[in-house]
Amino acid sequence: MVYFDAASGAPLHPVARQALVASLDEGWADPARLYKEGRRARLLLDAAREAAAEAVGCRADELTFTASGTRAVHTGIAGALAGRRRVGDHLIVSAVEHSSVLHSAEAHEAAGGSVTRVPVDRGGRADAASYAGALRADTALACLQSANHEVGTEQPVAEAAEVCRAAGVPLLVDAAQSLGWGPVAGDWSLLTASAHKWGGPPGVGLLAVRKGVRFAVRGPADERESGRAAGFENIPAIVAAAASLRAVRAEAAAQAVRLRELTELIRARVPELVPDVEVVGDPVRRLPGIVTFSCLYVDGEALLHELDREGFAVSSGSSCTSGTLTPSHVLRAMGVLSEGNVRVSLPAGTSAPDVERFLAVLPGAVAGVREKLGAPAPRAAVRRAELVLDALGKRCPVPVIELAKVIGEVPVGGTVRVLADDAAARLDIPAWCEMRGQEYVGEEPADEGAAYVVRRLS
Amino acid sequence: MVYFDAASGAPLHPVARQALVASLDEGWADPARLYKEGRRARLLLDAAREAAAEAVGCRADELTFTASGTRAVHTGIAGALAGRRRVGDHLIVSAVEHSSVLHSAEAHEAAGGSVTRVPVDRGGRADAASYAGALRADTALACLQSANHEVGTEQPVAEAAEVCRAAGVPLLVDAAQSLGWGPVAGDWSLLTASAHKWGGPPGVGLLAVRKGVRFAVRGPADERESGRAAGFENIPAIVAAAASLRAVRAEAAAQAVRLRELTELIRARVPELVPDVEVVGDPVRRLPGIVTFSCLYVDGEALLHELDREGFAVSSGSSCTSGTLTPSHVLRAMGVLSEGNVRVSLPAGTSAPDVERFLAVLPGAVAGVREKLGAPAPRAAVRRAELVLDALGKRCPVPVIELAKVIGEVPVGGTVRVLADDAAARLDIPAWCEMRGQEYVGEEPADEGAAYVVRRLS
Numbered sequence: 001m002v003y004f005d006a007a008s009g010a011p012l013h014p015v016a017r018q019a020l021v022a023s024l025d026e027g028w029a030d031p032a033r034l035y036k037e038g039r040r041a042r043l044l045l046d047a048a049r050e051a052a053a054e055a056v057g058c059r060a061d062e063l064t065f066t067a068s069g070t071r072a073v074h075t076g077i078a079g080a081l082a083g084r085r086r087v088g089d090h091l092i093v094s095a096v097e098h099s100s101v102l103h104s105a106e107a108h109e110a111a112g113g114s115v116t117r118v119p120v121d122r123g124g125r126a127d128a129a130s131y132a133g134a135l136r137a138d139t140a141l142a143c144l145q146s147a148n149h150e151v152g153t154e155q156p157v158a159e160a161a162e163v164c165r166a167a168g169v170p171l172l173v174d175a176a177q178s179l180g181w182g183p184v185a186g187d188w189s190l191l192t193a194s195a196h197k198w199g200g201p202p203g204v205g206l207l208a209v210r211k212g213v214r215f216a217v218r219g220p221a222d223e224r225e226s227g228r229a230a231g232f233e234n235i236p237a238i239v240a241a242a243a244s245l246r247a248v249r250a251e252a253a254a255q256a257v258r259l260r261e262l263t264e265l266i267r268a269r270v271p272e273l274v275p276d277v278e279v280v281g282d283p284v285r286r287l288p289g290i291v292t293f294s295c296l297y298v299d300g301e302a303l304l305h306e307l308d309r310e311g312f313a314v315s316s317g318s319s320c321t322s323g324t325l326t327p328s329h330v331l332r333a334m335g336v337l338s339e340g341n342v343r344v345s346l347p348a349g350t351s352a353p354d355v356e357r358f359l360a361v362l363p364g365a366v367a368g369v370r371e372k373l374g375a376p377a378p379r380a381a382v383r384r385a386e387l388v389l390d391a392l393g394k395r396c397p398v399p400v401i402e403l404a405k406v407i408g409e410v411p412v413g414g415t416v417r418v419l420a421d422d423a424a425a426r427l428d429i430p431a432w433c434e435m436r437g438q439e440y441v442g443e444e445p446a447d448e449g450a451a452y453v454v455r456r457l458s
Numbered sequence: 459m460v461y462f463d464a465a466s467g468a469p470l471h472p473v474a475r476q477a478l479v480a481s482l483d484e485g486w487a488d489p490a491r492l493y494k495e496g497r498r499a500r501l502l503l504d505a506a507r508e509a510a511a512e513a514v515g516c517r518a519d520e521l522t523f524t525a526s527g528t529r530a531v532h533t534g535i536a537g538a539l540a541g542r543r544r545v546g547d548h549l550i551v552s553a554v555e556h557s558s559v560l561h562s563a564e565a566h567e568a569a570g571g572s573v574t575r576v577p578v579d580r581g582g583r584a585d586a587a588s589y590a591g592a593l594r595a596d597t598a599l600a601c602l603q604s605a606n607h608e609v610g611t612e613q614p615v616a617e618a619a620e621v622c623r624a625a626g627v628p629l630l631v632d633a634a635q636s637l638g639w640g641p642v643a644g645d646w647s648l649l650t651a652s653a654h655k656w657g658g659p660p661g662v663g664l665l666a667v668r669k670g671v672r673f674a675v676r677g678p679a680d681e682r683e684s685g686r687a688a689g690f691e692n693i694p695a696i697v698a699a700a701a702s703l704r705a706v707r708a709e710a711a712a713q714a715v716r717l718r719e720l721t722e723l724i725r726a727r728v729p730e731l732v733p734d735v736e737v738v739g740d741p742v743r744r745l746p747g748i749v750t751f752s753c754l755y756v757d758g759e760a761l762l763h764e765l766d767r768e769g770f771a772v773s774s775g776s777s778c779t780s781g782t783l784t785p786s787h788v789l790r791a792m793g794v795l796s797e798g799n800v801r802v803s804l805p806a807g808t809s810a811p812d813v814e815r816f817l818a819v820l821p822g823a824v825a826g827v828r829e830k831l832g833a834p835a836p837r838a839a840v841r842r843a844e845l846v847l848d849a850l851g852k853r854c855p856v857p858v859i860e861l862a863k864v865i866g867e868v869p870v871g872g873t874v875r876v877l878a879d880d881a882a883a884r885l886d887i888p889a890w891c892e893m894r895g896q897e898y899v900g901e902e903p904a905d906e907g908a909a910y911v912v913r914r915l916s
Contacts, residue, residue, distance in 0.1 A: 035771035067525030068689025103678035203692035220561035231526025234661035313493035
């Protein structure tokens with residue numbers, strides 16, 4: 001099995017494994033205790049905090065170990081909002097943050113707070129000027145990821161931190177995808193990360209809160225981790241997290257060059273090998289190991305199964321892979337095709353032959369799924385000036401497949417009115433138009449679902 | 459080093475270690491993913507849940523893995539209170555619950571809820587009738603530990619569950635100290651536990667919520683663990699927790715017999731070997747491995763250091779060991795002596811020679827601390843009918859030591875008025891009177907601190 005889903009979670013780094021196993025014997029006792037085992041556990045915890053703080057670029061007493069990256073985000077956002085309650089209850093996030101950030105924003109809204117979601121460009125990148133524009137007198141906190149988890153696009157965090165700092169607003173940076181590659185640039189106020197994303201063990205998140213940032217812990221009191229992470233410290237995992245972060249950093253520059261070459265290859269070759277593909281994400285300002293593309297007329301889940309059968313583990317932000325059938329909020333915010341989406345995220349040490357084999361296998365896998373779904377091939381048809389396509393009850397990617405089949409049936413200048421009730425259609429029909437050089441006229445209300453009007457241009 | 463602090467955290471059980479190391483290779487991937495590694499991780503997680511649920515005595519779909527026992531308690535209490543918000547906001551806890559429960563209660567009060575703290579007897583045991591008496595029409599939840607963490611006293615959870623069930627109120631049982639010994643009896647509604655207490659790894663708590671119990675998750679949404687434990691699952695640790703729970707249970711009956719013999723020995727011998735000692739906790743209805751005693755005229759932290767130097771790791775609920783200088787809330791609720799407190803909690807496999815050696819070392823350790831503190835020896839004195847002892851500004855155990863020194867200076871029937879401002883005095887002066895057969899007349903207001911009046915009877 002070739003694992004190309006490092007952005008979900010990296011396999012355990014050998015250094016992490018070694019440190020974890022070693023500290024099972026040394027670090028199991030309660031670091032709050034006064035006897036020898038307790039003092040030894042405390043020393044391990046202190047040393048891990050020093051090492052992790054150095055990698056983050058903060059002071060040891062600014063760094064808390066949490067039970068996961070998600071928990072770090074939840075605690076960081078809630079604590080910063082509570083700490084600045086007197087200023088106001090306005091929160092700024094980008095539209096492409098990780099779900100832990102967006103769910104925190106939803107919880108904040110549900111509790112009466114207000115949220116601005118800053119849009120991104122077609123490459124998935126937010127703009128520091130948009131953050132400046134979103135700042136208000138009652139803004140308590142702004143959040144911006146260091147890089148996007150679905151498409152790899154790097155965000156302008158240093159610039160965003162600068163505009164926030166000028167307004168006296170703290171910026172929380174979710175650095176889950178990038179911390180293994182290097183420290184986050186710029187004058188951020190809070191930072192979160194997750195050890196299993198860089199090859200550390202599960203069960204460890206980082207939350208850094210700069211001195212001077214107002215922060216109020218919410219929920220029941222607890223003495224551990226400066227009151228910011230309730231519960232007994234998981235010292236073996238914390239030691240492994242810190243040790244592996246240091247090890248991964250030492251290898252980062254060399255790995256970045258290797259992985260960037262491999263993802264460049266995928267970016268360049270996929271559109272040559274597979275018809276009707278859109279490679280998404282910023283082509284330049286991106287993480288070394290992530291490349292994402294979407295395949296027209298393809299069901300993402302079916303494609304993942306095909307690739308799994310061929311021995312490749314990849315992920316998908318396609319509407320058809322999640323249990324909820326909602327298209328990926330990231331792809332939606334970018335306005336790109338969401339159907340048949342594949343995210344390839346290479347772990348450190350990925351070999352070129354594995355990538356070559358992936359490229360060799362992909363075209364057949366896509367063609368196989370398309371064939372099963374009955375994707376379009378040209379055919380003669382009666383030409384009417386307007387055609388109504390009833391795709392009600394049909395799920396992504398069927399409405400777009402049907403559209404592609406019938407567009408040739410209207411003359412150039414004629415329109416197809418697609419009736420559809422699948423949420424993904426709103427995103428995928430305009431995206432298809434852009435890819436195929438057809439005009440997306442717009443959406444109109446309909447008795448059921450909505451009508452998406454497309455004008456044939458070629 | 460002999461480790462006698464299993465109630466704080468047990469050393470990793472060999473089965474836990476083996477399972478943890480093995481599943482680092484098998485269980486690192488995201489169990490929500492569709493590819494082979496993800497499916498394998500999901501299978502491990504499902505199997506661990508089945509095994510743990512069987513040990514708890516609940517259905518697998520009633521059981522959530524959290525990041526710690528503390529987190530299980532926080533989530534369980536908050537969720538049950540939120541789920542029954544329409545019934546009311548009254549919470550019942552015993553006065554001797556773990557701090558995670560009491561801190562949850564304080565957070566609930568701070569948010570406007572009301573809390574009843576059920577008292578315990580001198581053995582640390584709550585009474586089901588007191589729970590019945592505390593129930594109100596607006597009671598949303600009651601909490602009772604299965605056994606106390608400081609003195610080992612077992613609580614009447616089955617009876618409490620029955621009275622709660624009759625009133626339609628859910629009972630949450632914190633089973634952190636007992637789950638390794640066996641399932642919790644009775645018709646409880648929610649149950650929490652912590653793996654590192656039974657020899658599992660740190661980083662895993664259990665939260666069981668019976669079907670039909672109203673439960674509303676608070677905080678940001680998250681899809682993992684039925685929405686009840688946000689963040690990436692720590693599968694290797696979860697697998698190790700479940701495997702070790704099963705292993706510990708298989709050994710429980712035999713270990714209980716062994717450890718009970720050893721703690722019986724300590725209970726019997728300590729008062730013979732050390733003068734002025736009170737063994738606390740229920741002598742019969744108690745956990746096999748815990749025995750707690752308090753030594754008059756002793757600073758608990760100094761005694762812990764002495765014992766550490768002699769190679770024994772024990773814990774203390776004494777006022778003098780915690781950073782906050784507050785006497786243990788458990789000992790306070792029991793009304794027993796808190797000074798010079800020592801909790802001995804034996805891990806599985808403790809050897810009789812180690813216990814014998816502890817008993818050989820203890821008298822000298824206590825005597826050494828007493829000597830440094832200048833504990834009383836009989837002396838002749840002028841007898842006055844009333845004597846005022848100014849112990850203002852003096853901390854535990856100095857006021858009691860001074861009292862013991864001067865009580866002989868008043869005639870039988872005369873009184874000593876102790877002026878003290880240390881919080882522990884309120885507890886320790888009455889406890890000393892009970893131990894020494896003197897009469898505690900009562901507390902009176904004073905310009906500074908309070909006056910504690912003691913009548914000499916013998």
